[in-house]
Amino acid sequence: MNKPLLSVAGLSKSITLHILQGKVVTPLRDITFDLYPGEFLGIVGPSGAGKSSLLKCLYRTYVPTSGSMRYRTEAGEMVDLATAEEREMIALRRREIRYVSQFLKPPPRVEAADVVAAPLAAAGIEQREARARADGMLERLGLPDSLRSSFPSLFSGGEQQRVNVARALVSPPRLLLLDEPTSALDSENRARVLELLLEAKRDGVAMLGIFHDTEMLEHLADRVLVVEEGRVAREGRVGEVEIPNYIEAAAVEFA
């Protein structure tokens, strides 16, 4: 456990908006941190601070501008996610790295249980078994039986989020990126997701998570990274590092 699973060093991301006369925005500047197997790193910060951009860089939905994101694969090799070949990223996404976002659109016209079973099917697990395991996962997340064979594109936000979580955890990844996975859930369903995430953590899954809900962080996070204006402002253990209440702060600003 003493070797980091992921070492991010000097990670920056700039976006040149050619359609806006070449305007440049820089959501991330010089981010550095390590993440160990079984560790949960919470990411907090005001809206627009670059939290989601960080996760997208790690998933390579965004191409980093500079810096490195060295990841230790299951085979024990080091891969820089910033420069890894696309097909290597595809392979890692299939087997090791998973991403749950509040904005993730479920594929159209695919039954919920099949959406969840897809990573298992891709790993070569027989269809009936994959579907059974997917059903089990959705049951644990309290998704009614009737919904499992209908299309998530027709679901409520909360139901969609649970499908996304189920898909991410149906076969435990090694690195899990969570972007507000419980934002649309009630307390009962949040508790269900929490239980699954704690289980994954015990199984050694390393996680990076963005939660507005500090209660979730208190249960899950070993450390938090406070991101402001694209930089790491502070980092430390939960309870030791100061986490401003950004939502209230925003409300005050409006008032």
Place this chain on the structure above:
Amino acid sequence: MTTVHGLIEAREMTFTGYSYALIDDMAKREIRRALLKAVAVPGHQIPFGSREMPIARGWGTGGLQVTLSLLGPGDVVKVIDQGDDAGVNASNLRRLVEQMTGLDTTGATSEASVIQSRHRIPDERLNERQILVLQVPNPEPLRAVERSVAQAALMHAEQDYARMWLALYEDVVRRGEVSRGAGYPVMVNHRYVMTPSPIPRWDVPKLHQADALYLFGAGREKRVYAVPPHTDVVPLAFEDYPFHVEHFDGHACASCGSTSSYLEASPTDDGGLRYRCSDTAYCERVREGKETVQW
């Protein structure tokens, strides 16, 4: 003034001023060369410079040119049209051959050294001293699936017969069998798909591993091709829809009683059908009680 009497006299005249067998020597040489090529590449169509003949294109000019280019002293010629030695076309061609070569002609299959035929292979087995010349209206078996002659030639070159097979498949789907009767496509020497000219299916197996040489002449299309003796000739057929020849529901020839020859049905006055041998020479031989060599 030309009179009927004058025409008859002209016909009796000796044909001076013409080459032996009508075709001049250089043309004969060209046709024979094409035939040698055809024999060397069984089933492959060889172009040749088809000449004007004293009959119209489509009436057997290809077969006639092949026959005339082959003939020499000692040959005995038989000419048949759909099995019938007495057909108008056969009679005229025979008379032409006689007049241009002075050779003997015959109706007896076994006595002939060169047989020119249209739409039939005799029902008496041919031997290794015999050549059968078949008249061919359309030498290209791929014509139904490919209109372009150049494209069809490429398909032969590449042995690209998928579309030919597809046509047979579609036939099976629509009619429950390969319905093709006359001119059933065959694979020659495991290489070229060939049309055997519009002979009935009955005659197709006679091409396979035969003792005689088969030559095919298409005058209008300017092609010759050949099946040399002892060559594999296999009808195109699916394993589960095997090739079969015509059957005559147990009927026998009304004239000679044969049940082992190709029969043609003709309506009778009472509305029924009467079956008769299509090969008149064979029929006659059976009726005369002479021995026939079976295929």
Place this chain on the structure above:
Amino acid sequence: MVTATATAAPLLSVQGLTTIHGEAPCAACVALTGPEADRNQCPECGSIVACAGVSFDVWPGEVLGIVGESGSGKSTVLQCLYQDLQPAVGAAYFGGFAEGQRSIWDADRRERRELRTQSIGMVYQNPRQGLNLMVTAGGNIAERLLDANWRRVGDIREKASDYLQRTEVPLPRMDDFPAFFSGGMQQRVQIAKALANSPQLVLLDELTTGLDVSVQAGVLDLVRDIQRDYGLTAVIVSHDLGVIRLLADRTLVMKQGRVVESGLTDQILEDPQHPYTQLLVNCAT
């Protein structure tokens, strides 16, 4: 760096594919065309540079998308891969041909036919191009099987009905002519035909363009199911980013015959780098 987590060799490696249409292309054709010049017609000689310097790899089990507007050269790439067009310059090494040692564009005629009927399947935008409309639906599929020397009608029909069921063409229509099918159904038959003989690579050219929206969805779902069940390796060309988003793992963006950008599909859609891609993505959403 590539680790053992990924497959060792690409199934298809295209290098410097250039296709120029014109009587006498000049030396300046490629230099004077492209996205910077914003034209694909050479101002010197009038030749059309359909595509130039196009290079990419396709790995087994991967779906590569090619996106771009009409005239960007994306369909030309597919036509070259399916041997409908012979490129002026370039090489394509394909695992299913000469063990990847010779370019498919150096194949002789017979090898080309084998590539087209055995190793590569093509779905054209217009079913008229990929199907013989006056041959039965089953016969269209049978053609590829016959070419692979299938000689039992029973086996052929069993296999053809497998594919037709797979593509949701009602079996009673197997012996009907596709000329009398709807556009969506023709496209399904074409997909079934392309899959016959289990080719190693399938090329899909604008497969939903020209279909009703509801029919489009069915055809896309079909391709996605096949992708899931067979581990399809494919190159899919579309001007529709929705299609690309749904099906492609990786995507190339083409403009005026050149590849201006390539990347993971979600990256192309969310973090496009090239001005043209940014425009394309912003127009679509």
